[in-house]
Amino acid sequence: MKRALYPGTFDPITNGHLDILKRALQLFDQIVVTVAVNPKKTPLFSMEERIELIQDVLKHEIGNNRVEVEGFGGLLIDFARKKKACAIIRGLRAVSDFEYELQMALMNRRLADEVITVFLMPHENYSYLNSTIVKEVARLGGDVSDFVPPQVKEALLKKLNASD
């Protein structure tokens, strides 16, 4: 069985993430969506909320045992070893992604040569999408229905109203 990690902050999960995940599931038997603790940034959603949103959106794949969702705060390659994952999935949209991702992939390769970073490209319709821009559009009153699943849209609106 081939298992891969799909790490990210997922604050919140977007249709771009789901596109990558759907494709990763065609390549691997199981994907561990790995929600990163990021001590430098304060996320809009707490770790628990981010995990719950992903679990809700992916409940079908979780029921099938194709997807697991876990939070993690240590060295990613330690988690990959612990989960017996052979690969780390990353989405690549832009040149600026590319350089940072190349740096991380080379560092992770140095730290754990047996774990392979695999880059997938999202559909061009998601090429400009990330969690930051979605939160910004929602905060300014724009409609985000095209960019996130309905549960995430609802959670975004609730969260942003609460913080007004």
Next chain:
Amino acid sequence: MKRALYPGTFDPITNGHLDILKRALQLFDQIVVTVAVNPKKTPLFSMEERIELIQDVLKHEIGNNRVEVEGFGGLLIDFARKKKACAIIRGLRAVSDFEYELQMALMNRRLADEVITVFLMPHENYSYLNSTIVKEVARLGGDVSDFVPPQVKEALLKKLNASD
């Protein structure tokens, strides 16, 4: 069984290609090294020579039925469907690679949504390596032992002497 294509011109195969291939073999059950006919460029090595060099270098993996080597001149996604491959492997070294590869990946996705382009990054020691620069160094009398397998080095020297 998960099979992937690894397409390229391979004129000739380098240690950078082999690094990508080795990693692809950790992810997939079988890799079809797909040697491209490129009607616009005149390769240094003929299609037959390129295939023979790869077969020689990879004879162990071919013996194990982990690797096949084939030449192909049509639409890559037609070949992927014919070979029942779920993925196309591409190496990514540099930003200039990235943009071209993104374009091809999106076009291939449009033409055949079920075939997934998978990008892997070579070891940093091969980040500056490609077939063109290896041929140029060999042509100018530089030592290419660090960049290609011994059989390829020998074939390069023979070919370049013959063309003097």
Next chain:
Amino acid sequence: MKRALYPGTFDPITNGHLDILKRALQLFDQIVVTVAVNPKKTPLFSMEERIELIQDVLKHEIGNNRVEVEGFGGLLIDFARKKKACAIIRGLRAVSDFEYELQMALMNRRLADEVITVFLMPHENYSYLNSTIVKEVARLGGDVSDFVPPQVKEALLKKLNASD
């Protein structure tokens, strides 16, 4: 009245070009589609064929006097002055486009400060599209219906069959 040039090789015109043109027509009163003689490349379609295809595709806008189509082989800014155009329209899809375009825009600005290069971005669905990739897909037997207007598809198939 504000007039702009939209220069290119248009070998052949694609849906990406038409997307840029449609947007340029919202900004300017008249667009002169300027088909470039390129002495370094041999186009698939002759200058006359390229102009005729564009005229066919844009016959409605030409009828309205919103679009003109002309071939030109000299210094672009001389043509801009002759046509009393205040702007040159260019599409920008990728970083590699960007650098070349920046160079040309700065050179043209030096040569004729009063002519302004205006960059527009095509819809993301055309981000991977250019004439070269369309010709390649058509040549290899792929379906190009999503990428070019019907007349251009027909002309491509006729041209490619003739050259077999």
Next chain:
Amino acid sequence: MKRALYPGTFDPITNGHLDILKRALQLFDQIVVTVAVNPKKTPLFSMEERIELIQDVLKHEIGNNRVEVEGFGGLLIDFARKKKACAIIRGLRAVSDFEYELQMALMNRRLADEVITVFLMPHENYSYLNSTIVKEVARLGGDVSDFVPPQVKEALLKKLNASD
């Protein structure tokens, strides 16, 4: 009448901004300089100070009714619709600009297809100029006379002395 927005933080306005604006005025009948509220960054100059500096520098164009200056904090395309602007002007200097700008242009196109993002390139003499680097040079005692109008230089020195 064709009107365009020219949005930015303008903290403070530089000669690079003025170069873009001068060129935009050759293309459009009226430009609305749209000073952005940026809730994430604390600007050196308050919204009022930034607007006053721009009004002072552009008083001639404002007198001619060619330029308006307004502050705005919502979704940019809502403001474009309210002002009946057909275009959003952005300056492009560098690849890193390009990717971010492409993302915003595609998002804005999705949110309001009728508003067109128009990219202009500043003169090469301003290619390395932005408000951040100007503030940094001024803070460290360097001469900024070549980079900003005299009123802005004076305001910068006053502000920086006050904060010592």
Next chain:
Amino acid sequence: MKRALYPGTFDPITNGHLDILKRALQLFDQIVVTVAVNPKKTPLFSMEERIELIQDVLKHEIGNNRVEVEGFGGLLIDFARKKKACAIIRGLRAVSDFEYELQMALMNRRLADEVITVFLMPHENYSYLNSTIVKEVARLGGDVSDFVPPQVKEALLKKLNASD
């Protein structure tokens, strides 16, 4: 005698910095490692600690009078003039470095035409290395022996334990 500045935050110095420095010493008679005060970022190591670590690592070159280490917080070109340095050394690893560095080099050239920014490229084995990623790996319990000198590794571990 030709003297050059090698400015940076050095929080802490890495093997990538040392690789650049070693090469700079082949070009120049003396290098002034210039440790920057950065008022916007809070470094992990204080200015004194950063200087002491560099002095420890480079004690041989300092003994030979080939290297000096100084802290500085003003305009870099003022410091270059004060130290009679003809050049500023910068390492270039990635496209994102490149654009920022180009901007700074052009600004410094405008401010002091006689001081030349010289770019050197680190060995490919350090292409993914910077102080931030080293601190992150150390913080998460990864081994940083390959990335920094032993004294720096020890100081990192001590500092990170103290902040737990």
Next chain:
Amino acid sequence: MKRALYPGTFDPITNGHLDILKRALQLFDQIVVTVAVNPKKTPLFSMEERIELIQDVLKHEIGNNRVEVEGFGGLLIDFARKKKACAIIRGLRAVSDFEYELQMALMNRRLADEVITVFLMPHENYSYLNSTIVKEVARLGGDVSDFVPPQVKEALLKKLNASD
């Protein structure tokens, strides 16, 4: 004495090359302008013509023994060793330059670790200038006085008239 190579095709030498050379002369005692044989491209000017133009433009520096001009067709690092050069000078203008140059610098470092590639940035006024664009502008009848020395302008016009 520190000597550096400044390699290039110089077909023909431009003001951008001269700007880099002038700065290189502030860093090194002697510069060997190394005119490359490029077997893949047919230059407009022959090797002899390119060398003569450079010698004419730089006769003062050659008289001072600060500059030598030589043609060369082999491996650049072999030439560097033969000339006892410690460095190879390269100009960097754009991201696309950067990636190619990084590749060559890393390859040359692998082949000859003691020869250091040194990158300098031309003045922003030459950021869009290269020999190809200058030849194109001249061929189309544009004025190239701002881009090349007078002798080169004259040679260009003579050459282009001869080829009509």
